[in-house]
Amino acid sequence: MIKFEKVSKVYPNGYKALNNVTLEIEQGEFVAIIGLSGAGKSTLLRTINRMHDITDGKLTVHDREVNNLRGKELRRFRRKIGMVFQSFNLVTRTTVIKNVLTSRVPDMPLWKAIIGLYSKADKIIALEALDKVGILDKAYIRADQLSGGQQQRVALARTLAQKPEIILADEPVAALDPVTAGQVMDDFKKINKEMNISVLINIHHVDLALKYCDRVIGIRAGEIVYDGPSKDVDHEILKEIYGRELADNEVMGE
Numbered sequence: 079m080i081k082f083e084k085v086s087k088v089y090p091n092g093y094k095a096l097n098n099v100t101l102e103i104e105q106g107e108f109v110a111i112i113g114l115s116g117a118g119k120s121t122l123l124r125t126i127n128r129m130h131d132i133t134d135g136k137l138t139v140h141d142r143e144v145n146n147l148r149g150k151e152l153r154r155f156r157r158k159i160g161m162v163f164q165s166f167n168l169v170t171r172t173t174v175i176k177n178v179l180t181s182r183v184p185d186m187p188l189w190k191a192i193i194g195l196y197s198k199a200d201k202i203i204a205l206e207a208l209d210k211v212g213i214l215d216k217a218y219i220r221a222d223q224l225s226g227g228q229q230q231r232v233a234l235a236r237t238l239a240q241k242p243e244i245i246l247a248d249e250p251v252a253a254l255d256p257v258t259a260g261q262v263m264d265d266f267k268k269i270n271k272e273m274n275i276s277v278l279i280n281i282h283h284v285d286l287a288l289k290y291c292d293r294v295i296g297i298r299a300g301e302i303v304y305d306g307p308s309k310d311v312d313h314e315i316l317k318e319i320y321g322r323e324l325a326d327n328e329v330m331g332e
């Protein structure tokens with residue numbers, strides 16, 4: 079379980095990006111975080127794996143206080159939390175499988191990592207991950223020969239090969255066309271349901287959030303203004319989150 083208790087985050091320049099956030103996310107939930115640009119979505123997500131430190135309150139993941147983790151313990155903790163970004167972050171000039179295998183590096187002896195000597199077991203994990211997102215046939219193709227949607231799937235497979243318990247996805251479909259974005263959301267849903275991995279997605283496409291995710295957290299100026307089932311989100315709630323009425327075409331991607 080991920081538990082925020084009265085969590086605030088003030089950046090070094092004095093800007094308060096999260097204000098008194100309290101929420102609980104059970105293992106296996108599929109959650110969309112929505113809100114205006116600058117509302118604090120990325121900050122919220124990035125406190126969970128401690129890319130950002132909180133400045134007030136208490137944040138625990140599986141009963142461990144995130145702010146107290148140090149050194150090896152912090153690295154081990156982060157291994158259990160996968161992260162997917164809008165820009166895929168692949169090494170585009172190498173093959174898909176090599177990209178996926180990089181997530182096995184922290185578990186390898188350094189000398190093997192340096193010469194890229196991956197074990198058979200690691201290769202099987204990587205191939206299984208590619209199979210899970212439906213691009214096993216692309217394993218030995220260079221990443222830059224894939225479409226944006228396929229590249230995001232490689233990024234997802236790379237995260238899966240890390241065997242995470244939680245996946246944090248920061249605008250994972252923002253760079254994709256609507257059809258491809260839907261396919262990638264299908265992958266997230268499949269992984270969430272079949273593998274019981276908690277998935278937290280920052281997303282500007284309200285329609286996709288409501289269609290695919292079970293729960294929506296609406297954030298406005300660093301505060302949670304809605305937290306509940308996606309099916310209960312209506313125009314009034316969206317108005318509360320976004321500060322004004324959204325037209326139907328804006329629900330497609332703010």
Ligand SMILES: Nc1ncnc2c1ncn2[C@@H]1O[C@H](COP(=O)(O)OP(=O)(O)OP(=O)(O)O)[C@@H](O)[C@H]1O
Nearest residue numbers: 089090091093095114115116117118119120121122
């Ligand atoms: N390193 C930083 N130092 C100071 N302020 C920051 C820093 N990072 C983010 N902020 C500010 O904190 C607020 C929340 O930023 P955050 O990136 O969490 O918003 P967001 O909802 O994810 O926005 P977007 O949808 O545009 O990604 C913004 O006003 C931003 O300018």
